[in-house]
Amino acid sequence: MTEEEIYQLKYPIGKFDIPSNISREQIESWISILEHFPERLENLVQDLSDEQLDTVYRPNGWTVRQVIHHVSDSHHHSYTRFKWALTEDNPVIKAYYEDRWGELADSKTGPIDMSIQHLKAIHFKLVFLLKTVSEADLNKAFIHPDTNEEVLLKQNIGIYAWHSNHHYAHIENLLKRNKWF
Structure with a gap:
């Protein structure tokens, strides 16, 4: 497998590029x-x-099952990060070891419906919240401890929209390659 093929499997929609003007x-x-x-x-x-x-x-x-559970876990963290940034002054968020979470029993063997239902709930809450925030709120930020960088909430919306499409493409491409459609 070539480096380009490996890159395409890892980043089927490319890496997220934060626009300078959102x-x-x-x-x-x-x-x-x-x-x-x-x-x-x-x-x-x-x-x-x-x-x-x-x-x-x-x-x-990861397996498809692990990807689904990962997205649920990740988006749950994201929702919490939005709330922290909206209620605190540039909070330093808690990072987590997503690779280790992906190896836990619920991620490796749990029924996907629990994460699908969780995603429905967390996205319902997140979208409701995001539709109500002001321009000033969108410019609030949190600090990621791994990079010490400030992440604006308006950037984080894009990151998680990309994250959704990124993992969707992982699964969709596997289904296409294996002719599971």
């Missing part, structure tokens, strides 16, 4: 992605067998 229209587009993602994901994976769910989407990658 318009209100861009934010609304990202919020729409977040609003519809849980249903899109559910429709994509609802007919997969346990064997298919336990297939890795790329060499040295």
Whole structure:
């Protein structure tokens, strides 16, 4: 496998590039992605067998099941980070070891429906919140402890819209490659 093929499997939609100028229209587009993602994901994976769910989407990658549980865990953290930034002054967020979380029993063997339902709930809450925030709120930020960088909430909306599409593409591409559609 070439480096380009490996990169394409790892980043099927490319890496997220934060625009220097984030318009209100861009934010609304990202919020729409977040609003519809849980249903899109559910429709994509609802007919997969346990064997298919336990297939890795790329060499040295997670299984489809682990990806679904990871997205649920990650977006739960994201929601909390939004709330912290909206209620505290530039809080330093808590990082977590997503690779270790992905190896826990709930991620490796748990039914995907629990994470699909969690995504529906957390995205419902997140989207409701994001549709109510002001421009000033969108410029609030948190500090990520791994990079010590400030992340504006309007950037984080884009990051998680990308994250949704990124992992959706991992699963969708596997389904296409294996002709599981």
